[in-house]
Amino acid sequence: MVEEFRSNIQYLRRYPKSFWVAAGVGVFSLFRRIKEMFFFTLIVLGVYVKKRHRSRRVIIPLVRQEISKCGLTPLPIILFLSSIIGFLVVGQSVVLLRLTGEVTYDLVGDILVLVIFKEIGPLLAALVLLVRVGVSTVVELAGERASGQMEWVCSLGIDPVHYYVVPRTIGMGVATLCLTIYLITFSLLSGYVVVFFLDVPWKPVEYIDQIVAALEWKDFIILFLKALLFGSLIAITTCYESLAHPVQSHQIPATIIRVVIGCLVGWGIIDVLFYLI
Amino acid sequence: MEADPTIQAKEPLMCLTEAERVGSSQTQIERTSTVRWEIRAGERWVISGLHASGKTSLLKAAAGLLALPEGRLSLFGVDYWGATEEKMCAIRRKIGFVFEDGDRLIPRLTLAENIALPLCYHENKDISHFSEPLKAILEYLRISSLINFLPTQLTFYQKQLAVLAQTILIKSQLFFWDNFGEGLDVIQRFWLKRMLKSLSTGIESLQSTPAVVVVATQDLGNFLDFGTHYGVITENDFLVFQGAESLKSSENPTVKKLLGDGSEN
Numbered sequence: 001m002v003e004e005f006r007s008n009i010q011y012l013r014r015y016p017k018s019f020w021v022a023a024g025v026g027v028f029s030l031f032r033r034i035k036e037m038f039f040f041t042l043i044v045l046g047v048y049v050k051k052r053h054r055s056r057r058v059i060i061p062l063v064r065q066e067i068s069k070c071g072l073t074p075l076p077i078i079l080f081l082s083s084i085i086g087f088l089v090v091g092q093s094v095v096l097l098r099l100t101g102e103v104t105y106d107l108v109g110d111i112l113v114l115v116i117f118k119e120i121g122p123l124l125a126a127l128v129l130l131v132r133v134g135v136s137t138v139v140e141l142a143g144e145r146a147s148g149q150m151e152w153v154c155s156l157g158i159d160p161v162h163y164y165v166v167p168r169t170i171g172m173g174v175a176t177l178c179l180t181i182y183l184i185t186f187s188l189l190s191g192y193v194v195v196f197f198l199d200v201p202w203k204p205v206e207y208i209d210q211i212v213a214a215l216e217w218k219d220f221i222i223l224f225l226k227a228l229l230f231g232s233l234i235a236i237t238t239c240y241e242s243l244a245h246p247v248q249s250h251q252i253p254a255t256i257i258r259v260v261i262g263c264l265v266g267w268g269i270i271d272v273l274f275y276l277i
Numbered sequence: 278m279e280a281d282p283t284i285q286a287k288e289p290l291m292c293l294t295e296a297e298r299v300g301s302s303q304t305q306i307e308r309t310s311t312v313r314w315e316i317r318a319g320e321r322w323v324i325s326g327l328h329a330s331g332k333t334s335l336l337k338a339a340a341g342l343l344a345l346p347e348g349r350l351s352l353f354g355v356d357y358w359g360a361t362e363e364k365m366c367a368i369r370r371k372i373g374f375v376f377e378d379g380d381r382l383i384p385r386l387t388l389a390e391n392i393a394l395p396l397c398y399h400e401n402k403d404i405s406h407f408s409e410p411l412k413a414i415l416e417y418l419r420i421s422s423l424i425n426f427l428p429t430q431l432t433f434y435q436k437q438l439a440v441l442a443q444t445i446l447i448k449s450q451l452f453f454w455d456n457f458g459e460g461l462d463v464i465q466r467f468w469l470k471r472m473l474k475s476l477s478t479g480i481e482s483l484q485s486t487p488a489v490v491v492v493a494t495q496d497l498g499n500f501l502d503f504g505t506h507y508g509v510i511t512e513n514d515f516l517v518f519q520g521a522e523s524l525k526s527s528e529n530p531t532v533k534k535l536l537g538d539g540s541e542n
Contacts, residue, residue, distance in 0.1 A: 054401065055397075055398045055399070055401050056401060057397060057401050057402060057403055058394070058397050058398045058401070144383070144384075147380070147381070148376060148378065148380075148381045149381055149382075149383055149384075151342070151376070151381070152376065152381035152382075152383075153383070154342070155340070155342055155369065155372070155374045155376075156369065156370075156394065156395040156398075157365075157366040157367075157368075157369030157370050157395065157399065158394070158395065158398050158399075163398070
């Protein structure tokens with residue numbers, strides 16, 4: 001019965017009879033994926049908690065490897081983007097404040113913290129990680145699953161979630177946090193360069209004071225949690241899409257699109273939840 | 278790994294019963310007959326059948342890699358599919374399996390890391406802890422010069438030797454080899470067959486314990502000097518023969534066909 005219903009949904013997904021059928025099937029598929037992702041996340045958490053002290057000499061090097069891969073590979077593009085963002089945010093703020101007749105520029109610190117620290121920082125770092133590492137992870141894992149390495153690992157009594165998913169989840173979470181810190185630091189530095197060239201009468205200490213004054217202690221906690229969750233979500237989504245179902249080589253592009261959309265939706269939900277909290 | 282003392286000597290290492298519907302998933306062939314297959318210590322099995330008869334599925338079902346929709350699998354005296362995760366894991370460590378395509382090593386790990394992976398994982402030890410026995414095994418198999426090679430740098434034969442090395446290292450008690458000989462030349466097949474015979478009696482220089490070897494092949498004629506027991510998958514049955522003589526005297530058309538095809542002896 002359930003199988004028949006699923007195959008009907010699969011058929012309607014490919015050949016929808018009308019817009020409403022397509023919309024209904026889309027909503028149904030979305031809820032099903034969210035449900036499956038939720039259970040997959042619970043499995044990963046369960047395995048991590050249950051096996052956190054097991055096979056550390058194999059798992060910890062994998063975590064380190066993942067942190068170094070995810071935290072260092074996207075560093076050049078993060079530095080480039082952070083310079084551009086600092087330049088644009090501070091530059092546009094100063095120009096806007098001048099237009100409104102503001103002479104003290106006190107709001108620049110608030111704008112910087114609101115835009116870069118609270119919103120763009122973790123989101124952009126996660127987006128870069130998704131594009132730079134997440135996509136290649138999908139190809140790598142789907143390839144390993146298709147060529148039977150996962151079956152071989154299972155035949156050796158190794159838990160594939162423990163070996164493949166847990167190191168990536170921790171590694172990508174920590175790497176996103178690191179990338180966010182780099183991004184914010186370099187944005188603020190490039191922001192000061194703009195302040196200097198636009199003849200805003202601030203010394204470096206005053207610039208830092210403006211930013212510190214706009215920050216609250218809870219901003220750091222939110223930033224930390226957001227970055228960790230955004231990164232972990234990339235790992236969970238990539239692993240779920242490439243390992244939970246068999247993926248053939250011609251399905252890899254569609255899988256990548258699903259991962260990107262899944263991450264964007266997930267980040268949106270997490271962002272809104274943090275805003276509401 | 279030490280042998281499980283709770284298992285009596287005469288108790289089968291593997292017992293597959295009422296495995297209805299075990300069959301090739303790719304070809305959608307399902308066997309409707311009841312299979313009863315027992316493997317005991319000291320035996321050497323050759324499983325044969327025509328193309329797409331379900332050899333791979335049967336071997337995977339017997340090794341606990343394919344869940345049985347119906348029937349029961351007992352491995353080392355434990356109901357495998359009803360066992361806890363810990364017990365399943367302990368059983369898995371006693372079983373070696375060479376897959377049909379043989380090319381399953383993890384591409385980012387070196388040959389040594391691939392071979393030692395299960396021991397490093399289960400015993401929570403560095404690879405350096407196993408370097409001595411690993412080196413001895415690789416020297417015995419004549420692939421010690423490849424120790425730091427990645428799987429992409431190895432030939433198909435060398436990859437199969439790597440899995441054999443892993444079986445010796447982890448001291449598997451039950452070793453399955455699916456579609457033996459496929460993709461190998463005559464000399465390589467001869468050498469591997471000799472290695473498997475040594476494995477089944479125990480290799481003294483490596484202090485390896487005797488393992489039960491189960492080989493699946495379509496080329497039954499070349500294995501008449503190998504098995505102590507033979508299993509043949511026919512159209513609607515699983516026939517078991519003790520010794521090559523009883524196999525040769527069988528009047529079953531599938532057995533005759535398998536023995537008549539491509540014998541090199």
